[in-house]
Amino acid sequence: MNLQRARYLVAIADHLNFTRAAAELHVAQSALSQQIKVLERELGVILFDRRGPRISLTAPGIVAVREATFLLESADRAVERIRAAALGSEGELRIVHTRSWAGGAVALAVNQFRSKYPRIAITEHRGYTTRNTALATDGTVDIAVVRPPVDQPELTVRILDQERLLLAVPSGHPFSALDAVDRAQLADEQVVFWPRANGPGMYDAIVEIFWPTTAPNVVRREADDEQVLHAVAAGVGVAPMPAGRAATYRVPGVHMCEIEGPPQYLPVGVAFRADNSNLALRLFLDVVDQVVDTSLLVR
Structure with a gap:
């Protein structure tokens, strides 16, 4: 191939x-x-x-x-290392981003790191939280951007950002006329979701927020947020949706609703092995400490 x-x-x-x-x-x-x-x-x-x-x-x-995917990632790493050698680069930082998040504090930290340490090569990939944590655990990457909570004892997780959680409904759905939806109203609704295996911690946290007393009636599972939104637009059901993904895709026929009560947020973090000896990782974490104000996160 x-x-x-x-x-x-x-x-x-x-x-x-x-x-x-x-x-x-x-x-x-x-x-x-x-x-x-x-x-x-x-x-x-x-x-x-x-x-x-x-x-x-x-x-x-x-x-x-x-x-x-493995072939492409190996080829990309080889290209980056060759370029780094030509530039006289001092080290490499390997990052895998989560598919469900872009920008925010993570991007700020990466950009600051590039400016501060231009001679350190950065290789970046993307995947789901489960895959990302596996890559960080086995040492394939230094930093994994994840959706906590993460059940991986080998990894240290640092929360860097958060994202508002909303409810996506078909435009003609009765919920689209409401200012906010009561959680009790979700009990009998058909739900579109992504596979729990992609990020068990995030999946369970969402279920706890929207369906605290009963399991959601999931009628379809789609591979990612974009396909979830298209299923919602087709009238298959409603779906929990991070605000950023909804804004990125803007699928016609989908209305975003608030949930009654205090705003709900999903955390975004980075996971890494504390025993990783790569100096570039330590320098990156120093940059994170300098640019990310975790005191602003909702507790």
Whole structure:
């Protein structure tokens, strides 16, 4: 599998849509489809189930995406190290960001670190909290951006930011006419959610906030927040949604509601091994201490 086809495969798997993947990659959809067919012929397997209105990964496709992701990350690390050597860089900081968060205090700390230590190379990737914590635990990365709480005793977690939690409802839903929704009203609602395995701590925290006395009636699980919002727009159900993701995607047909009572927030943090000896990690944590005012976080 060459790098170009690996990138194509991962992009399609991220979106489960050839049109959006082609737009992200800046290639024609026909060319993208042709390259995937070539890859399927080379491997001798079918990677995507193209039946129905939406494509999905086959069992070989899931394995292929995992291997393609590893291949791309290895290639990216190699490129960064080569460039760092050419620039006379002193060290490397490896960061994996969470898919559900961008910007805020984490981005501020990274930008400040770049300015203060321009000779330290930074390699950045993204994934779900569960994968990120695994990478930090086994030493593949130095810093994992996560959605706490994290049940990983090998890791130290530092809270850096927070994000408002809202409720996404279809535009024609009765909730869309309310100033705020009572939690008791959610008991019988059909719910769209993402897989708990992506971030068990965050998932359980959301359930505790919205459904403190009964389990949510989850009727569909989607791979990420964007697909969750599209399912809400289609009238499948309501969904808890971080405000930042709702603002980023702005899916038509979705109305964002408040929940009655005090505003609810989801924390954002970084996880790392305390026994990691990388000097770049220590310098990054020093920058975090300087630029992030944790006293402003809601307790």
